Amino acid sequence: YQWPSPQYDALEDFLYEGARPDGSSMAQLVSPCKLRAGTNTTVAAEWVRLVYHDSATHNVSDGTGGLDGSIFFELGRDENIGSGMNNTLSDFSQYPSKYISRADIIAIGTVWAVATCSGPVIPLRGGRLDANVAGPFGVPNASDPLDSLTNNFAKQGYNVSEMIQLVACGHTLGGVRYPDFPTVVSADSNPSDVVVALFDDTQTFDHNIITQYLAGTTQDPLIVRNQSMASDRLVFGADGNVTMNAMSSADSFAQTCTTIFDKMLSTVPSSVTLTDPIELLPVKVSGVQLTIDTAHQQLQLQASVRLVLSSNNTSVKMYWCDRYGSAANCAGNLQRLASPGGSTTVSSPTSLAMGVTLKKYQFVVPVNSSQSVSKFWFEVDYGNGTTTTEDNGGAGYVVDQDQVLWVPSLSRGKNVLTGAQGVFVTAAVKTGSAPSKVYISCFGRATTNYLPANFTYDLSLNSTLPAMAGYDFYSGEATDDFGATMIFDLVGVAGNGTQWVDGDRFSGLIGIALPAQSTVNSTTQGTSAGGSKGASAAVRGEARWAVALGAVGLLWTVAYL
C-alpha cells in the first residue's frame, strides 16, 4: 500500500471508521446490535437477509448475477417481501460513492452486522460492480421441497454442506414475521404490529441456532411451525446432521460462518474481480486539501492522520517542506511543523470487534503562498517509548500541485442560485495561469433513482470574489442529482494543454467545521519528533485581513442567498 490509493483508501476508511468523510455514520444505524424500532428483531438481521437475497440470483455456470446491488430494483417481488428489506435499502441509500459501490455497501453492512452482534470479523473485499437494473428471480422459498432447495443452492455455487452452513449462519439472526408470512407467524392482538418469531433464543450471532436444533429444543419457526413451510428442517437435516454437528461449538460456528460468508460476499458476476481483503492500515492519511483560508487570506493545508493507539500519551506532529523559495524541498534542512488542531476517536463494528482504538488527528495549518507546500509527513510519539517517522514509505505525502485548488468555504451544498438540488463549487486558480478552461467532473451514486450520475460543468471567473493570496476565484454549479456523496475532480487546463487536477474532492465536506488553525514553527534540526525547537516563524494572517474578508464574504453571501 502506498498513499494515495483511492479505492483502497475509501473502502478502508469506511470499513474501520464506520462513516463517510463528512461524519455521517452508517455504522451507528446497526451498532451496537440495535433492535429495529417497532420490532423485536435487529437491524443486523435485516441487513443480512438483504445481502443473501441479492447474492442468491447468482448462476455459477454462466457467471451471471450475484452480489451486484440489483436488489435495489427488486424489492417489489414476492420473494423479497417485508419491511425489513425496505428499511435496509433506505439505511444503505446514502452511502454508495465513487469508490464504494452499492454492492460493496451491502457487503460492508453484512460484515458490520455480524461483528456488532458478537459474531466473527468477516473479511471484506471490495470492487463489486453495480447492476443498474433488476436481475433474475430465484431466491429460495420456505415452501420449496429439499431437491429444489439443493438445486437452487447448487446453481448459486454451494454444495449441500455449504447450503446448510450458509442457512444456519444466516438464521442465527432474526426470525420470521407477521405480516410477511402469516401462515407461519400469526398476528398479535393488534394486527398492524410486526411480530417476529425468532429463529433462536438470542439476538446475537451465535451457535445457539445449531445447539438448540441438535438438542431438539429449537424454536425456529421454519422448523416447528407450518410443516409446509419448513425449509430449515429440510436444509439442516439434508446430510443427516453431519454439517450441523461439525459446526456446533462456538469456535467451529464462528470459523465456518467466516468462510461461508466470505464466499457469499464474493459471489459476484464472473466479470468482476474483487480486491484482497481490506486490512486496517496502522497509519492512515486522509482529508488532504490545499485550499484558501478566506478568513486569513492565505493558503491553508488540511490533512488528517489516523493512528492505532497503544497508549493515551500518543502525540503527533506534521512536518512539511516548502515548494518555492530558498527552502524549497527542505533545502538547508528547513522543515516546517505544526501540532494537530483537534482529534477524534473513530470506530466501526469491525474495528471495535478487533479491539483497536483509532484516533484521527486533524491538522489545519496556514501556509505562505510564496512558500507553499511540496510534501509533508508525520512524527509520531506513541507514548510507550516508540517514536516513528510516518512518511509514506519514504516518498512523503506529496502535494502534487497548487495551481488549481478547491475552496470548500466558498462552495455551497444545495444550489443557492436556483434552489434546485446541486452543488455550487468555487475554485482558486493561481493568478496569471490564464487557464483556457476550468471545470469539474462530478460523480455520484447516492442518487434518488440509485443510478450513477457522471457529468462535467464549466467554472468561470467569479468577479464578485476578489483575488487573494495570489489566486483568482472561479465558480460554477453541478446542477444534476448526484446525491449526498458527490465526488468531483477539479480540473484547470493551461493554454498549452497542461492539466492541473485537484482530484477526488468530496462535496459533503462543504459546511463541515474544521478544528482551529495550528501555529506553524520551523526547524533545521532533522526529522525526529523531538526536533521542534527551531525558531518560531508564525505565518498567521493578520486580523485586518480577516475583517476585510468578513465583509467580502458577507457581500457574497447576500448576493447569492
Ligand code: HEM
Ligand atoms: C433455504 C433458503 C432460505 C429460505 C427458504 C429462507 C427463508 C426465510 C424466511 C421465510 C424468512 C422470514 C422473512 C420475513 O418474515 O420477512 C427469513 C428471514 C431471514 N433470513 Fe432466510 N431463508 C433462507 C436462507 C437464508 C440465508 C442463506 C441467509 C443468510 C446467509 C438468510 C438470512 C435471513 C435472516 C437474517 C432473516 C431474518 C430477517 C429479520 O429478522 O428481519 N436466509 N428467511
